[in-house]
Amino acid sequence: MSAGTRETAGPPLVAAPHQDGVDAAVAAARRVVEALLAAGDDTSLDMGAVAAQLHAVADTLEEHAPERTRRLARMWEGEGVNRHDPVTGPENALAPPLTLHGVDDGSITGTVTLGLPYQGPPGHVHGGISALLLDHTLGVANHWGGPSGMTAELTLRYRRPTPLFEPLTITGRQVSVDGRRIRTVGAISAGGKECVTAEGLFITKELPRPQ
Template sequence: MSWLPHPRKELSHFTPGDRVLTAPPIDDPLNTSADALRRIIDALARTAPEGEHLAATSEQLLALADSLEKHTRPVPTQLFEMWQGEGIARHDPATGQENPMAPPLQLFDGGDGWAVGTVTLGLPYQGPPGNVHGGICALMLDAALAVANHLAGTNGMTAKLEMSYKRPTPLNVPLTVRSRQLNVDGRKRFTMGEIVADGEVTVSAQGLFIARRS
């Protein structure tokens, strides 16, 4: 089987001059369906449990789940399709436009080696009351650090991720997520990132990434 890039993928080695570093939204049914599911997840998180509409809603959602499951592919086939070529995965749980679990976080070339994006998170991502779950912060920063490595042209797999939670990260306000590769030592890539809310850093991360053996 040929491992050519799939048309649904964006090249992981970004094109110089192209500011978009993560897979952008596209106008197709799968992307639209993922967006609709995000709306459903957010609406359910904001729905009172005694809502009179819920009985009918649950029946509709169960029927939809049954219908979707009839059209799935075997997992090995799906995995092969997802990872064809060198692509930024559209199913990534932090940045994937086709993953309804993802916010999704979009990152851009901010100049001087910085990958920068803005995202607003609602109740589905809550940890402490009114604030983002720490694991979600770690997820976004792990993804952002990896994108910064892509931007620098030296990729690697996460070997170590150190998180520093400085203050709560609020829900429902724009969050700036930014990252930058610091240096390279052989196969090691050292990268940092942070989340900023209202001008203050809420979470910072230091990451060690290891490149594949050549």
């Protein structure tokens, strides 16, 4: 997108979180994950009691969980496909979650602010977390822009440290398709400056869905 044009972002390309059900419980779990890092060991809290409360929640969930094979099959049915990944998934507390929108020019874009769970160097985003966000964004860009595939090669260039606690813009765009070889690029920017850029080579192939 050039500086002179403002493209219109379309509807989300990833699953939108519900305000209830498992998505609401996962949103609460994200708060717990971040608050544990915020509290750390520098506290007068009874962490044994916190652990006991969390184990009790996990016990209840595990008692009600279907057998793994059945759960995997269910995950990969219909719209379930986009609900559990560690980047955009409303059912996955590891995911910030990032919401990505298609843009009219064929690219995709999203904005996210990352907190303590995503820290690498002091006050900055872990380089591997940037790689995780970009790998996923490039995959979604393929879905939006043309044929999709699995990552064969991914190169990340770290141009400046990526800040925590500030809005980051994440973009992706499929740039070429040559037979089964797809090339896709992306970037993470803060304050209008690129922090990390990515180039991916994807091969058109999909793993079978569990039955």
